[in-house]
Structure formats: structure tokens, C-alpha cells
Amino acid sequence: MAKRCVDCPEILQPQIGRGRPRIRCPQCSVKRRGKSLTVAPTPLGPPPGPESPLEALTGLAAGVRAELEAAGRADSVDGMAAIHAAETLDRQDVSGAARASLLREMRTAAADALRAAAPAGGVLDELRRRRDQKSG
Numbered sequence: 504m505a506k507r508c509v510d511c512p513e514i515l516q517p518q519i520g521r522g523r524p525r526i527r528c529p530q531c532s533v534k535r536r537g538k539s540l541t542v543a544p545t546p547l548g549p550p551p552g553p554e555s556p557l558e559a560l561t562g563l564a565a566g567v568r569a570e571l572e573a574a575g576r577a578d579s580v581d582g583m584a585a586i587h588a589a590e591t592l593d594r595q596d597v598s599g600a601a602r603a604s605l606l607r608e609m610r611t612a613a614a615d616a617l618r619a620a621a622p623a624g625g626v627l628d629e630l631r632r633r634r635d636q637k638s639g
């Protein structure tokens with residue numbers, strides 16, 4: 504005789520393998536679990552690269568931070584705003600419209616910060632030139 508879910512008329516699939524016997528269909532058990540504790544979706548970060556393991560952990564925020572630090576703008580207001588937005592996006596608990604507007608803000612802030620650092624583009628080239636002058 505088929506067992507039915509205790510919460511809805513769904514007929515439960517015969518159980519395969521070990522574990523506690525099910526009394527709810529997958530849908531109802533998910534609903535139940537959702538009430539007691541919020542299960543955050545596992546973030547799918549970038550695959551860990553061989554170099555710079557610290558950066559590989561964070562993805563977008565690390566990229567934004569690295570770019571701003573290279574331009575010496577990571578501690579500017581725009582730079583911090585961009586990094587903060589990127590970190591929020593990295594956590595991947597931002598959905599739909601909020602995510603889109605965060606992305607837009609992040610890009611605007613990062614662009615403003617970088618523009619302030621180098622008015623005529625070529626941020627990295629300019630930085631390398633300065634570095635070369637200092638060391639040589």
C-alpha cells in the first residue's frame with residue numbers, strides 16, 4: 504500500500520537506501536525546513552586558481568578591490584562603495600532587481616573612483632610608470 508504525505512495527498516515514492524522513513528513528500532519537507540532554518544544556497548564561486556588563493560575565494564569583490572588598489576583608490580569613498588557592493592554581490596543572497604541595481608552602483612562607483620585616479624585612462628600603465636620611476 505502506498506504511503507501518503509502527512510501534509511498533502513501526494514503519494515510518497517518508495518524509499519530507496521537507508522535513512523529515516525519519510526512521512527512527507529519532498530515539497531512539504533522543503534517547506535517545513537524553510538520555516539525552522541533558512542538554508543542559504545551554496546555560492547558557486549570561481550574555481551580556485553593556482554595563484555593568489557585569497558583572491559580566488561572572493562571573486563567579484565577581489566577583482567574590484569584589486570583594480571582599485573592598483574589605482575590607489577581602494578580607500579576612497581567611491582572605491583569603498585564599489586567594494587562593498589561587490590562583496591554583497593559575491594555572497595549571492597541578492598536577488599533580481601536588487602542584484603541588478605547593486606551591480607549598476609558598483610560599476611558606477613568603481614568607474615568614478617578609477618576616473619579620479621587617472622583622468623586620461625591607462626591606469627595600470629601610469630601606475631607601472633610611476634613604480635618604475637620609484638624603483639629605478
Ligand SMILES: [Zn+2]
Binds near residue numbers: 510511528531
Ligand atoms: Zn506533501
